[in-house]
Amino acid sequence: MKRKAVITGLGIVSPIGVGVEEFWASALAGRSGIGTPTQFDASKLPRECQIAGEVSTFDVKRWMPGAAGRMAGRFSQFAVAAAKMAREDAQLDAANIPPERIRVSVGTSMNGLTDVHQPNFETFLDRGFVSPWACLEYPAHAATSHVAIDSRARGQATSFATACAAGLDSIAWAAQQIERGLATAVVAGATDTPLSGCTVMALHAVGVLPKWQGPAEEASRPFDRLRDGLVIAEGAAMVIVEDSENARARGARIYAHIEGSGNATEGAHLRKVDQSGDVGGHAMRLALAASNIEPRQIDYVAAHGNSMQDYDSAETAAIKQVFGNHAWNMPISSLKSMCGQAFAASSAMQVVAACLTLRDQMVAPTINYSVPDPACDLDYVPNAARSARVRTVMIHAHSLGGLHSAMVLRAG
Numbered sequence: 001m002k003r004k005a006v007i008t009g010l011g012i013v014s015p016i017g018v019g020v021e022e023f024w025a026s027a028l029a030g031r032s033g034i035g036t037p038t039q040f041d042a043s044k045l046p047r048e049c050q051i052a053g054e055v056s057t058f059d060v061k062r063w064m065p066g067a068a069g070r071m072a073g074r075f076s077q078f079a080v081a082a083a084k085m086a087r088e089d090a091q092l093d094a095a096n097i098p099p100e101r102i103r104v105s106v107g108t109s110m111n112g113l114t115d116v117h118q119p120n121f122e123t124f125l126d127r128g129f130v131s132p133w134a135c136l137e138y139p140a141h142a143a144t145s146h147v148a149i150d151s152r153a154r155g156q157a158t159s160f161a162t163a164c165a166a167g168l169d170s171i172a173w174a175a176q177q178i179e180r181g182l183a184t185a186v187v188a189g190a191t192d193t194p195l196s197g198c199t200v201m202a203l204h205a206v207g208v209l210p211k212w213q214g215p216a217e218e219a220s221r222p223f224d225r226l227r228d229g230l231v232i233a234e235g236a237a238m239v240i241v242e243d244s245e246n247a248r249a250r251g252a253r254i255y256a257h258i259e260g261s262g263n264a265t266e267g268a269h270l271r272k273v274d275q276s277g278d279v280g281g282h283a284m285r286l287a288l289a290a291s292n293i294e295p296r297q298i299d300y301v302a303a304h305g306n307s308m309q310d311y312d313s314a315e316t317a318a319i320k321q322v323f324g325n326h327a328w329n330m331p332i333s334s335l336k337s338m339c340g341q342a343f344a345a346s347s348a349m350q351v352v353a354a355c356l357t358l359r360d361q362m363v364a365p366t367i368n369y370s371v372p373d374p375a376c377d378l379d380y381v382p383n384a385a386r387s388a389r390v391r392t393v394m395i396h397a398h399s400l401g402g403l404h405s406a407m408v409l410r411a412g
């Protein structure tokens with residue numbers, strides 16, 4: 001008999017709040033975390049590079065005191081903080097689970113790129129010296145290792161690099177470890193801190209940043225007709241995925257059951273998007289089939305919604321394909337309207353928000369929605385949070401390169 005995976009703990013570091021309740025209060029209030037970055041000097045860069053979703057209230061000393069915190073890359077600092085919050089929320093450290101039965105999975109797109117690029121490389125140019133910690137803290141697996149060390153986990157620790165879907169894929173892998181009986185608990189999620197002049201200029205060269213000339217906080221506008229690009233952002237989100245029997249036996253709060261997941265790849269282009277919605281829809285159907293849930297049973301879609309013209313219309317097309325007439329009867333919203341695109345961390349943030357939607361029966365809005373787009377004509381919960389009966393949630397993530405991931409959560 002297949003074991004059941006549930007989510008028992010949440011943690012998040014985001015542009016709209018550090019900590020679950022601060023994040024959720026901001027999300028329900030429709031508060032934007034997008035503005036002018038301070039992590040790097042953007043004053044001489046193009047206007048498109050002067051808008052970002054930055055975490056402005058993070059204090060590493062609270063989460064990683066001492067030398068370890070000072071030397072760790074920012075993406076690792078965020079991951080450890082979010083994981084610590086999730087463990088505390090789940091009371092995992094007091095659960096007496098053997099360390100060998102605890103696994104770790106962390107996704108990231110940019111790993112420690114900005115940390116190496118900014119302080120270490122500039123120091124090398126000036127003094128011919130690079131910190132010996134640079135090669136240890138730069139790789140993607142650094143964040144995974146830090147989380148495993150802080151969590152005292154002795155089971156497998158693995159890293160995902162599937163771009164914007166890596167957070168969702170990391171959590172899906174965690175659920176599989178539980179279902180196969182390979183772990184009792186998994187600390188899973190994603191982290192990304194891509195804010196540097198080099199990164200934003202690279203994205204500017206690809207042409208994916210918004211040309212928006214109005215206030216920075218209005219630049220991310222998923223599904224709106226005036227949308228014209230994603231807003232780069234940073235953050236992390238981690239959850240505790242646990243065996244449902246173990247969770248119930250120790251009286252843990254269950255936010256959600258992970259019912260199933262699905263993946264599909266367009267296999268066509270690194271930048272162009274399948275506008276038919278066929279591949280995104282296939283991933284969603286796979287998730288529904290794995291969950292043994294009919295499309296009409298989904299009450300809410302936590303959308304990728306990255307504010308790019310082609311991505312948002314393709315996602316809308318996929319939803320229409322999968323859900324038919326029901327597509328117009330369920331709320332759909334995008335956190336990226338407030339948080340921006342934090343790459344791998346964004347899909348993990350969607351999971352945290354979905355769990356809170358199931359807990360509170362409240363759907364966070366898609367802000368900055370003002371001009372309807374005929375190609376995006378569904379209910380995107382414009383500008384104001386909404387009370388709704390939500391028992392099941394579909395989460396969708398879409399990576400550059402054409403990867404689609406989907407997951408179904410059910411109320412605990």
